[in-house]
Amino acid sequence: MGVILLVIVAYVVVSGTLFAGETMANTQKDITLLQEARLRTVLSLTDLVNSTTQPYIVSANITNTGTEIIGDFKHMDVIVYDNEDGVYEVCTYNQDLDTRGHWKISSYYGEFIHPNELDPGEVYQIQITTVADVPKWFQITTANGVSASGFKK
Numbered sequence: 147m148g149v150i151l152l153v154i155v156a157y158v159v160v161s162g163t164l165f166a167g168e169t170m171a172n173t174q175k176d177i178t179l180l181q182e183a184r185l186r187t188v189l190s191l192t193d194l195v196n197s198t199t200q201p202y203i204v205s206a207n208i209t210n211t212g213t214e215i216i217g218d219f220k221h222m223d224v225i226v227y228d229n230e231d232g233v234y235e236v237c238t239y240n241q242d243l244d245t246r247g248h249w250k251i252s253s254y255y256g257e258f259i260h261p262n263e264l265d266p267g268e269v270y271q272i273q274i275t276t277v278a279d280v281p282k283w284f285q286i287t288t289a290n291g292v293s294a295s296g297f298k299k
Contacts (some may be wrong), residue, residue: 189212190294193205201246216264227282228246252273
């Protein structure tokens with residue numbers, strides 16, 4: 147009876163150890179793949195334009211200068227800095243709204259390979275409707291944590 151109990155306990159301990167080791171190995175692999183994708187993600191901002199009337203709209207071109215496709219816009223944020231009030235505002239993605247505190251893609255510039263995904267080398271024009279009165283700086287951050295920022299002089 148004791149031998150059977152010892153075999154059962156050994157089986158439980160060994161299978162638990164193997165499961166924990168496999169879980170750790172898979173986690174390490176996933177983290178490595180995410181880090182590699184982050185290293186391949188690069189954005190640049192150009193043609194930053196500020197409106198001077200309400201609602202205040204900032205528009206800019208974002209270019210994917212990396213090798214990773216960017217398409218998870220719902221998990222991307224834009225941070226806007228109000229120069230006069232010294233306040234930061236986080237704008238979330240909403241393609242259907244032109245309300246304050248949101249941003250959207252206003253022009254896809256005739257893309258044809260992967261619709262609604264910013265492929266390497268492609269340019270999108272984004273439009274940010276801000277609460278800020280004098281937005282002078284903004285930063286766009288991708289879902290994997292890569293960001294680009296720009297100033298409006």
